[in-house]
Amino acid sequence: xDRRNLRIGSAIAAVLxxxxxxxxxxxxxxxxxVTAYDGVRISPDGSNPLYPVADGDRxxxxxxxxxxxxxxxxxxxxxxxxxLVSEAGSLQFSPSISGDRxxxQDKRNGNWDIYLANLSTxxxxxxxxxxxxxxxxxxxxxxxVWTDERNGDPDIYGYDLRNRTEIPICVQPLTQYNPDVxxxxxxxxxxxxxxxxxxxxxxxxxxxxxxxxxxDNRRGQWRPSVSDGRxxxQDxxxGAGFDIYLYDLSTGGERVICNDSARQWVPQIRGDLVVWVDxxxxxxxxxxxxxxxxxxxxxxTDPEDQGWxxxxxxxxxxxxxxxxxxxVYRSPIK
Numbered sequence: 001x002d003r004r005n006l007r008i009g010s011a012i013a014a015v016l017x018x019x020x021x022x023x024x025x026x027x028x029x030x031x032x033x034v035t036a037y038d039g040v041r042i043s044p045d046g047s048n049p050l051y052p053v054a055d056g057d058r059x060x061x062x063x064x065x066x067x068x069x070x071x072x073x074x075x076x077x078x079x080x081x082x083x084l085v086s087e088a089g090s091l092q093f094s095p096s097i098s099g100d101r102x103x104x105q106d107k108r109n110g111n112w113d114i115y116l117a118n119l120s121t122x123x124x125x126x127x128x129x130x131x132x133x134x135x136x137x138x139x140x141x142x143x144x145v146w147t148d149e150r151n152g153d154p155d156i157y158g159y160d161l162r163n164r165t166e167i168p169i170c171v172q173p174l175t176q177y178n179p180d181v182x183x184x185x186x187x188x189x190x191x192x193x194x195x196x197x198x199x200x201x202x203x204x205x206x207x208x209x210x211x212x213x214x215x216d217n218r219r220g221q222w223r224p225s226v227s228d229g230r231x232x233x234q235d236x237x238x239g240a241g242f243d244i245y246l247y248d249l250s251t252g253g254e255r256v257i258c259n260d261s262a263r264q265w266v267p268q269i270r271g272d273l274v275v276w277v278d279x280x281x282x283x284x285x286x287x288x289x290x291x292x293x294x295x296x297x298x299x300x301t302d303p304e305d306q307g308w309x310x311x312x313x314x315x316x317x318x319x320x321x322x323x324x325x326x327x328v329y330r331s332p333i334k
């Protein structure tokens with residue numbers, strides 16, 4: 001599923017709930033809310049952000065009302081207020097950031113392409129302008145990956161900024177999408193065994209060209225994220241709701257991160273921290289799990305909805321719908 005189907009705001013609830021109802025019935029459930037740090041707002045009044053992503057000291061998001069304009073906005077060193085990354089004025093969705101580089105999907109040419117901006121130099125570069133649709137880019141260091149429909153069904157393609165070479169990551173039959181990348185490791189959601197499988201998770205080491213199955217449980221696995229050789233995803237094997245699982249590529253070991261009876265969604269991993277959206281308090285909150293201490297804790301349990309968490313530099317960033325509007329918040333990692 002691409003992020004267009006995971007709009008958060010009115011969508012933090014709408015997005016996640018609609019996707020859930022396609023698979024199961026029932027509410028978020030769970031006990032009364034617990035107390036957590038509520039975070040600090042970093043997006044200004046008048047902003048209408050979606051899908052915040054962070055790396056280092058910078059945060060980027062889809063901006064839908066900054067000074068009456070839309071595009072990809074960034075905040076960080078040198079700009080304490082958000083500014084647009086590109087002046088193209090086109091529709092721009094799904095940002096990802098690594099260091100000073102930001103990528104996004106862009107419709108300036110009449111179809112969805114992948115563009116990159118260097119925040120230090122101001123230089124903007126087309127990464128892929130194939131006439132077919134390209135979407136949901138991710139970047140890590142010198143590697144950009146995305147979902148690409150040039151072959152009819154969605155596949156995974158990549159681009160190496162070091163040698164300016166495009167890389168077919170996975171062009172198997174049927175659908176592959178929702179990629180993520182960390183250094184030379186790419187993970188994605190894969191339906192090569194048929195849509196009745198509800199999705200498997202695969203990984204590829206670009207340097208060795210070794211592809212492997214991360215999880216092919218028959219109940220379905222969605223939305224993988226990878227960091228330091230560890231992959232997390234949301235998993236429906238229980239048949240009662242999505243849980244968060246982790247797989248270590250170096251050891252081949254799999255473990256449960258969270259299987260609370262409520263639903264857990266859109267996990268992200270960075271280093272030793274896993275974050276996700278959690279429904280145990282009868283709304284959507286952000287929870288975290290520290291892999292070093294084996295400790296789970298609530299990041300934000302404000303009565304309104306929170307979603308789309310991202311981890312960077314000792315902080316957790318998320319999208320928040322308190323006060324009736326979308327805003328980006330942050331909180332220190334415990």
